[in-house]
Amino acid sequence: MTDSRATLGVDLHLDLSAGRGLRAGLTEALREAARSGRLAAGTRLPSSRSLAADLGIARNTVAEAYAELVAEGWLTARQGSGTRVAERARPRRAAAAAVRARPGLRRPPAYSLMAGAPDLAAFPRAAWLSAARRALTDAPNEAFGYAVDARGRIELREALAGYLARARGVYADPDRIVLCSGFAHALTLLAGVLRARRVREVAVEGYSLDVHRELVERAGLRTVPLAVDGAGARTTELGGEAGAVLLTPAHQFPTGVALTPDRRAAAVDWARTTGGLILEDDYDGEFRYDRQPVGALQGLDPERVVYLGTASKSLAPGLRMGWMVVPAGLLDEVLAAKGRIDWTSSAPDQLTLAEFIRSGAYDRHVRGMRVRYRRRRDELVAAVAGRVGVSGIAAGLHAVLDLPGGTQDAVLRAAAWHDLGLETLSRYAHPDAELPPREALVVGYGTPSASAWSPAVAALLASLP
Numbered sequence: 001m002t003d004s005r006a007t008l009g010v011d012l013h014l015d016l017s018a019g020r021g022l023r024a025g026l027t028e029a030l031r032e033a034a035r036s037g038r039l040a041a042g043t044r045l046p047s048s049r050s051l052a053a054d055l056g057i058a059r060n061t062v063a064e065a066y067a068e069l070v071a072e073g074w075l076t077a078r079q080g081s082g083t084r085v086a087e088r089a090r091p092r093r094a095a096a097a098a099v100r101a102r103p104g105l106r107r108p109p110a111y112s113l114m115a116g117a118p119d120l121a122a123f124p125r126a127a128w129l130s131a132a133r134r135a136l137t138d139a140p141n142e143a144f145g146y147a148v149d150a151r152g153r154i155e156l157r158e159a160l161a162g163y164l165a166r167a168r169g170v171y172a173d174p175d176r177i178v179l180c181s182g183f184a185h186a187l188t189l190l191a192g193v194l195r196a197r198r199v200r201e202v203a204v205e206g207y208s209l210d211v212h213r214e215l216v217e218r219a220g221l222r223t224v225p226l227a228v229d230g231a232g233a234r235t236t237e238l239g240g241e242a243g244a245v246l247l248t249p250a251h252q253f254p255t256g257v258a259l260t261p262d263r264r265a266a267a268v269d270w271a272r273t274t275g276g277l278i279l280e281d282d283y284d285g286e287f288r289y290d291r292q293p294v295g296a297l298q299g300l301d302p303e304r305v306v307y308l309g310t311a312s313k314s315l316a317p318g319l320r321m322g323w324m325v326v327p328a329g330l331l332d333e334v335l336a337a338k339g340r341i342d343w344t345s346s347a348p349d350q351l352t353l354a355e356f357i358r359s360g361a362y363d364r365h366v367r368g369m370r371v372r373y374r375r376r377r378d379e380l381v382a383a384v385a386g387r388v389g390v391s392g393i394a395a396g397l398h399a400v401l402d403l404p405g406g407t408q409d410a411v412l413r414a415a416a417w418h419d420l421g422l423e424t425l426s427r428y429a430h431p432d433a434e435l436p437p438r439e440a441l442v443v444g445y446g447t448p449s450a451s452a453w454s455p456a457v458a459a460l461l462a463s464l465p
């Protein structure tokens with residue numbers, strides 16, 4: 001027979017104060033847990049039978065404690081839904097204090113056109129679930145143990161190698177793919193490797209994400225900005241001091257231009273002559289609208305380029321899944337930085353993504369989203385036509401809107417009034433970059449859900465000069 005004590009109900013930790021009657025002690029411990037918020041409103045408590053078995057006390061004692069707390073309003077008991085912590089038990093004051101204690105935490109705006117996220121409401125839940133079901137059904141038992149190969153699961157590395165070669169023109173040997181918790185993790189590992197190689201400077205694009213620059217700087221490296229113009233980053237200006245350059249060649253973040261062929265060639269020439277490395281951030285390379293996607297720069301020289309990809313735009317940033325294709329001469333150092341064991345990536349998630357790619361669901365999702373994002377991009381361009389200049393729209397999930405001089409502050413104030421989250425281009429400027437003054441907005445048209453899209457565009461239009 002099954003041991004019901006071990007298998008029934010849910011676990012509940014309670015501090016039963018010594019020296020009190022059993023029932024009074026249990027009642028007070030439960031009351032305190034509900035009052036303090038340690039047991040959140042709605043939490044289902046174990047059945048009286050199961051809790052009595054866990055605590056080694058009579059079932060009646062638990063039933064009486066529950067009944068008393070139901071009478072006081074701390075718990076609710078309903079046929080079919082068991083005994084739960086009541087809604088009114090939420091510790092309002094404690095929650096408010098916690099929010100106040102976190103400086104800078106403000107209510108998010110009602111509408112957001114901030115760049116950075118795909119449409120989270122469009123996450124392919126059903127297809128992901130069925131891939132997870134198939135992947136977990138077929139997974140060998142060892143997949144649930146500590147992963148001994150720091151590169152990550154071979155199933156996903158093989159699926160990615162095929163996909164990246166086919167869709168992005170990457171030379172991808174599964175043995176040289178290293179799976180990571182997103183691009184940020186990969187960049188952190190690479191910055192550590194560069195520092196260990198005594199590199200001091202990494203060139204970055206003059207407009208780029210501050211959080212990524214900070215990851216590089218935290219490893220003890222200096223970031224040096226490259227000017228960015230209509231042809232992408234000026235790789236022709238790369239100097240001998242930098243040991244690596246971080247680029248977004250397919251779709252410069254945030255200006256949205258593609259690195260031109262001569263600038264690509266200049267980057268590769270620089271890497272070959274100086275021994276430097278190119279870190280290629282291919283964060284949204286799948287989303288190109290007007291012609292074939294621009295292939296990865298890595299194809300030009302897989303020994304000098306580290307290719308970095310992520311599921312954050314194509315699927316969702318919450319997955320924390322990314323990958324890098326590493327030159328042979330760098331692999332051991334990257335693996336040493338990652339650790340002897342793969343501590344960071346979940347094997348069930350890796351197997352699910354492998355199955356998602358293998359089954360064709362990834363391609364279907366990307367193609368479907370490309371159609372949706374393209375439609376939004378076209379609507380945005382049509383809506384702002386004649387009022388502001390639009391650029392960077394051939395690819396990706398954001399566009400740059402150039403504003404008439406002297407109007408940017410008023411636009412931001414109006415957007416705040418319309419409860420719209422917006423970002424300026426200048427917010428992405430490297431502090432040392434010598435960039436021509438430019439008043440512009442970076443509009444993330446991928447961010448709103450389908451229902452929030454029209455009101456977000458309306459709020460934008462109402463904010464523009």
Ligand SMILES: Cc1ncc(COP(=O)(O)O)c(C=O)c1O
Pocket residue numbers: 116117181182183184185209248253281283309310311312317321322
């Ligand atoms: C320029 C750029 N690179 C990379 C990423 C992806 O980062 P991660 O994979 O760490 O979520 C993003 C996501 O917003 C991005 O904007």
